[in-house]
Amino acid sequence: MSTVAQSEQNHHDHHAAKGFKRWLYTTNHKDIGSLYLIFSLTMFLIGGAMAMVIRAELFQPGLQLVDPHFFNQMTTVHGLIMVFGAVMPAFTGLANWMVPMMIGAPDMALPRMNNWSFWILPFAFAILLMSLFMEGGGPAFGWTFYAPLSTTYSNDNTALFVFAVHIMGISSIMGAINVIVTIVNLRAPGMTWMKLPLFVWTWLITAFLLIAVMPVLAGAVTMVLTDKYFGTSFFDAAGGGDPVMFQHIFWFFGHPEVYIMILPAFGIISTIIPTFSRKKLFGYASMVYATSSIALLSFIVWAHHMFTTGMPLAGELFFMYATMLISVPTGVKVFNWVATMWRGSISFEVPMLFSIAFIVLFTLGGFSGLMLAITPADFQYHDTYFVVAHFHYVLVTGAIFSIMAGAYYWLPKWTGHMYNERLAKLHFWLSLVSVNVLFFPMHFVGLAGMPRRIPDYALQFADFNALISIGGFAFGLSQLLFVAVVYKCAKGGAAVPDKVWDGAEGLEWEVPSPAPYHTFSTPPEVK
Amino acid sequence: MPHSSLLKKLTLVVIGMFAFAFALVPLYDVFCDVTGLNGKPSLEVATESNKVLTSRTVDVSFTTHSQRNAPFEVNSRQYSVNVSPGEMVEVKFSAKNLSSEARVMQAVPSVSPGKAAKYLHKMACFCFDQQPFSANQEVEFTLVFYVDTELPEEIEELTLSYTVFDISEATASNTVAAKQQAG
Numbered sequence: 001m002s003t004v005a006q007s008e009q010n011h012h013d014h015h016a017a018k019g020f021k022r023w024l025y026t027t028n029h030k031d032i033g034s035l036y037l038i039f040s041l042t043m044f045l046i047g048g049a050m051a052m053v054i055r056a057e058l059f060q061p062g063l064q065l066v067d068p069h070f071f072n073q074m075t076t077v078h079g080l081i082m083v084f085g086a087v088m089p090a091f092t093g094l095a096n097w098m099v100p101m102m103i104g105a106p107d108m109a110l111p112r113m114n115n116w117s118f119w120i121l122p123f124a125f126a127i128l129l130m131s132l133f134m135e136g137g138g139p140a141f142g143w144t145f146y147a148p149l150s151t152t153y154s155n156d157n158t159a160l161f162v163f164a165v166h167i168m169g170i171s172s173i174m175g176a177i178n179v180i181v182t183i184v185n186l187r188a189p190g191m192t193w194m195k196l197p198l199f200v201w202t203w204l205i206t207a208f209l210l211i212a213v214m215p216v217l218a219g220a221v222t223m224v225l226t227d228k229y230f231g232t233s234f235f236d237a238a239g240g241g242d243p244v245m246f247q248h249i250f251w252f253f254g255h256p257e258v259y260i261m262i263l264p265a266f267g268i269i270s271t272i273i274p275t276f277s278r279k280k281l282f283g284y285a286s287m288v289y290a291t292s293s294i295a296l297l298s299f300i301v302w303a304h305h306m307f308t309t310g311m312p313l314a315g316e317l318f319f320m321y322a323t324m325l326i327s328v329p330t331g332v333k334v335f336n337w338v339a340t341m342w343r344g345s346i347s348f349e350v351p352m353l354f355s356i357a358f359i360v361l362f363t364l365g366g367f368s369g370l371m372l373a374i375t376p377a378d379f380q381y382h383d384t385y386f387v388v389a390h391f392h393y394v395l396v397t398g399a400i401f402s403i404m405a406g407a408y409y410w411l412p413k414w415t416g417h418m419y420n421e422r423l424a425k426l427h428f429w430l431s432l433v434s435v436n437v438l439f440f441p442m443h444f445v446g447l448a449g450m451p452r453r454i455p456d457y458a459l460q461f462a463d464f465n466a467l468i469s470i471g472g473f474a475f476g477l478s479q480l481l482f483v484a485v486v487y488k489c490a491k492g493g494a495a496v497p498d499k500v501w502d503g504a505e506g507l508e509w510e511v512p513s514p515a516p517y518h519t520f521s522t523p524p525e526v527k
Numbered sequence: 528m529p530h531s532s533l534l535k536k537l538t539l540v541v542i543g544m545f546a547f548a549f550a551l552v553p554l555y556d557v558f559c560d561v562t563g564l565n566g567k568p569s570l571e572v573a574t575e576s577n578k579v580l581t582s583r584t585v586d587v588s589f590t591t592h593s594q595r596n597a598p599f600e601v602n603s604r605q606y607s608v609n610v611s612p613g614e615m616v617e618v619k620f621s622a623k624n625l626s627s628e629a630r631v632m633q634a635v636p637s638v639s640p641g642k643a644a645k646y647l648h649k650m651a652c653f654c655f656d657q658q659p660f661s662a663n664q665e666v667e668f669t670l671v672f673y674v675d676t677e678l679p680e681e682i683e684e685l686t687l688s689y690t691v692f693d694i695s696e697a698t699a700s701n702t703v704a705a706k707q708q709a710g
């Protein structure tokens with residue numbers, strides 16, 4: 001270590017090295033939280049750029065900009081990046097920043113593992129993105145990598161995809177273990193289970209989902225690897241395997257995965273709505289139980305992704321009813337949020353705007369999910385743009401909007417500055433309008449039979465697709481405003497008090513703004 | 528609870544779930560075997576039937592198709608047979624290697640409707656083993672089967688479908704037959 005770094009260390013209490021090394025060696029939960037969030041934003045922009053390629057190609061019928069093989073790579077890698085690179089690391093970043101501060105802990109329980117779980121992530125995505133530039137191209141079999149597309153019909157770069165997913169999996173498993181140990185062991189005295197902030201509760205449940213299903217995903221990619229390169233026949237009928245089994249294993253991971261991407265969002269919304277309604281959250285205990293039951297139910301509904309695989313009637317009925325059952329606890333949550341706002345003194349700061357948009361649009365995505373759960377109807381909707389519309393409503397206006405809401409909510413606490421309200425509101429309204437221009441018409445082209453993942457389409461879909469693409473470009477460009485707001489807020493702005501929002505509750509508002517490098521070195525007393 | 532013991536427990540869960548992913552493979556087969564779902568017929572040699580139910584008959588049709596350009600032509604001599612449950616039937620299949628090289632064929636059976644799968648018992652089938660062919664060789668196979676007397680009343684016809692694969696490249700150790708014997 002250089003002498004400069006040594007002397008720096010003496011100046012500031014015990015910050016480690018400066019510059020890049022500070023970030024590389026850091027074990028501080030706030031540093032790692034920031035790293036996760038910056039990484040996630042970067043991935044969001046890269047994955048978004050791929051979506052722009054997709055929308056540009058689909059602007060007109062016919063093949064014009066990219067060849068179909070590259071188009072397939074774009075849809076595949078867009079999905080992988082948004083799921084594993086943007087949404088999941090963003091939630092892990094928020095957990096890193098906020099969970100210790102919310103429960104009055106000095107840091108995460110396993111700080112060195114925390115460092116590892118972040119720093120292997122860039123390598124995973126470097127490997128994945130590199131494969132796009134190699135001969136034969138990157139993965140082109142859809143983010144769901146169904147066998148035999150990923151085994152028999154994929155190119156040799158599939159190994160890179162497999163290793164990238166392995167590393168992403170290890171990273172999120174380590175992150176999840178850290179969250180669990182932190183919440184179980186490091187709660188401040190008096191912070192009983194039923195006093196935990198809901199963001200902490202939802203993350204605890206998410207972490208259990210993660211350690212339960214990420215290993216199953218690792219198993220699935222490992223089987224793809226050995227089927228492709230080492231002559232096993234897990235998914236090859238000629239060798240006694242079964243390609244449908246791939247789908248069972250994948251969706252056993254895949255369905256809980258969608259809750260991994262939405263439960264922390266529920267936590268964020270449950271934090272923000274009471275703040276700006278200036279009321280206590282309605283039905284705290286029912287929120288906890290609803291979250292737990294959603295998590296438990298998520299393990300018995302996976303085959304609703306497979307209604308068209310020729311499942312027996314008994315299976316179709318079971319998975320249909322089980323799936324519909326999930327709308328009950330979800331409905332409880334939506335009811336509680338609305339009941340919290342009911343007769344509250346509501347003000348419409350940017351986090352609140354995103355939260356209200358979340359409630360409305362996520363519920364809309366939930367409804368289209370309910371339509372997809374109806375087995376006989378699903379035969380019509382399966383693999384159409386209706387499905388694309390559904391999961392983008394729950395993931396973009398659901399998960400992403402909640403992340404935006406959370407970022408605007410805590411940004412002043414992180415930086416000590418208020419963000420530029422005008423720019424932020426512009427970001428919100430542009431996003432809100434464009435995201436609906438982008439995804440709403442997809443319902444209609446889907447119902448009319450436009451298949452997903454195809455670079456060309458029948459002429460009658462042309463007008464709608466042009467409109468969708470315009471919405472897409474507008475939504476993509478609007479996100480640059482978010483980058484600008486975050487950058488400006490990090491660089492300066494009006495100073496904020498410790499308790500940034502007058503209606504906010506929780507330990508994180510008792511520490512100074514910006515939050516000092518070390519908080520709660522002595523645990524607070526929770527009454 | 529100290530960090531280390533909690534960490535140990537959580538790590539065990541992770542390892543357990545990784546193993547569970549692989550356990551799903553046999554579990555899935557067991558589940559299909561027990562319930563007869565998924566049209567996955569048994570690949571074990573059935574014992575002879577001991578009674579015949581003459582009060583009803585079932586139509587059994589045959590269909591074959593080659594997967595991934597497998598260079599084989601396999602056809603049943605009869606399009607379908609009308610049998611009584613419990614009655615043993617012999618059906619001849621003609622098979623030809625269309626390529627001018629030696630090839631190994633594996634046929635994978637499937638029954639439709641799926642829930643009829645567990646009621647179809649095969650006593651002799653070319654699908655039990657891998658079938659080596661010399662260049663352009665023509666072979667005749669015999670399928671011996673019977674329909675279980677317990678076949679639900681509402682099933683009046685069923686289809687036995689064979690998908691034919693070229694497994695010349697695969698090693699002998701990972702074929703259907705080898706897997707069945709192993710476990």
Ligand SMILES: [Cu+2]
Nearest residue numbers: 254255302305
């Ligand atoms: Cu699902």
